[in-house]
Amino acid sequence: MLRPVTRLNLPEQQVLQDAGRLSPQRRPGPARVEDTVGTAQLTAVPEPKYWQLRTVLLRAIDTEFSTGQVIPNERELAARFNVARATLRQALDQLELEGRLVRRRGIGTLVAAPRVGVQVSRQEEGWPGGSREQAWQTVGFAVAAAGEQLAKALGVPVGEQVHTVRRLRVEQGKTVATEALHVPDSALAMLPEIRLSGAAGSGAGPEDEGRALLRRMERLTVDGESRSVELGVAEADEALLLQRPPGTPVLVVTTQYASAGRLAAVAVSTYRADTCRLTFGETGLVEVTPVPADFRTAS
Amino acid sequence: MLRPVTRLNLPEQQVLQDAGRLSPQRRPGPARVEDTVGTAQLTAVPEPKYWQLRTVLLRAIDTEFSTGQVIPNERELAARFNVARATLRQALDQLELEGRLVRRRGIGTLVAAPRVGVQVSRQEEGWPGGSREQAWQTVGFAVAAAGEQLAKALGVPVGEQVHTVRRLRVEQGKTVATEALHVPDSALAMLPEIRLSGAAGSGAGPEDEGRALLRRMERLTVDGESRSVELGVAEADEALLLQRPPGTPVLVVTTQYASAGRLAAVAVSTYRADTCRLTFGETGLVEVTPVPADFRTAS
DNA sequence: CAGTGGTCTAGACCACAGT
């Protein structure tokens, strides 16, 4: 019953917005032959159902819904389009990956807000120079011997002490990124110690140690930085910090800071891919126009 | 049978590499009670099966396989781990998203090569200055009136003529990106016409027109560019150019070029997220160390 | 032809939010 991948039969307008419960032109019951054969075109439609569904749903949420609205639940949608729930979910997965939908367990599926543009640059990181410290929030600090991979990335021998600061980036009240800033001991050698002025009495927490390190590094003269961006997934601890389930797609930004012709620090930042658009403004000459999402398809 | 999400029972070493067909310590047949209950910890393992599987498989391909090797097929793996194929596929989906696996229909699942670092900058784009033209290959050209979104992105009135060049980026013999470079008519007004020297006799194709436009734009003095990077999926035509199925995750790079304090062009490049690591080398001071993938988890 | 990954189905139960 209804096996070959063919065209979906859909109403033309008002696909989702209370257009009657269940499919208006189709009653529950055994599928009929016309469902699959229809007019005559079988080979001309190699597109899988879930992709057609995604396109239909995308148009629907663009025209019939607005940000924050909940769309009909999965079982309802699956019934309306005469597909299995798993197939419908495949379409929703795509739209969630594109940042167009947000799914909340126990609540429903919502139309996502447009991605927020987050500026990625040394100035915005609150280090060094610390002009906009509020963008990043220090949440942890640790010193440990460099493992194999970390040592290689920093260009130091295995076993050297490495200071690591954990920070969170909060934008518009939401945590959008987490970062691990690694600084080898040798890069700190020529920097003066910094003692925290206040609050050192009742025992400084790891956050204070982290802030002290950042203060110290403001003395560093950074004469170069190179970045790379790639797609990754959030593992357990990162997922927790980002308030997302494990496996959530993230944009991993790796930044290498050079000082005196030498690698002084490496920062690995993971941004939530669903809610973030990374912006790199080398110059302030052009204002960043909010990206028109999918106008790249316009030939 | 075996419903609650608990710990998977797995052999400790040599998980995949011909460790005997089917699960060595378990025969086919009805699942026993000890499968799910085991020692005593139920609440302590909230991780879904597919995520545990992903972790196990990740370790396996890191230790037991090398780049290009095929891992056991899905039905075999599903049987070996006593899970449904759909669940096993969820784990493989994750690893494919991370760029660790490549799946080829009719062939099998292969261990992916490390991502290639692609340099993203004006110099490398072959425009303007055209120092390394070979990175991008012009494949199409068109002139059309600007639609609403495109006009907004370019800062020109709707309906203005916009020249669009389609280019492909080929790295190590593989197509890794496609780009649409949009230039409004008004930005070309002050530039001299360029006539192609050779091959203009037998009718110039759209590629030649595209190359002519790029030549013309070399005259442009670019005094600023700003970029943004976000996650997207390849639609039908892009997917075709990238030799991937629709829905493939891509990194969308939007670049705005300013000239004389004005937006002169917008380029939208989509890079295959599975095979690319974008690098932004503002200065050549630091060599980009190949990214150690997941050392960001190291506290 | 046999073997692979890709798609789809129908049904079940779980975890969580709000009542």
Add this chain to the structure above:
DNA sequence: CTGTGGTCTAGACCACTGC
């Protein structure tokens, strides 16, 4: 409690590759 999305199962057929 009900309703939502999240996970998992067992099975089927399709599309593609290579022999």
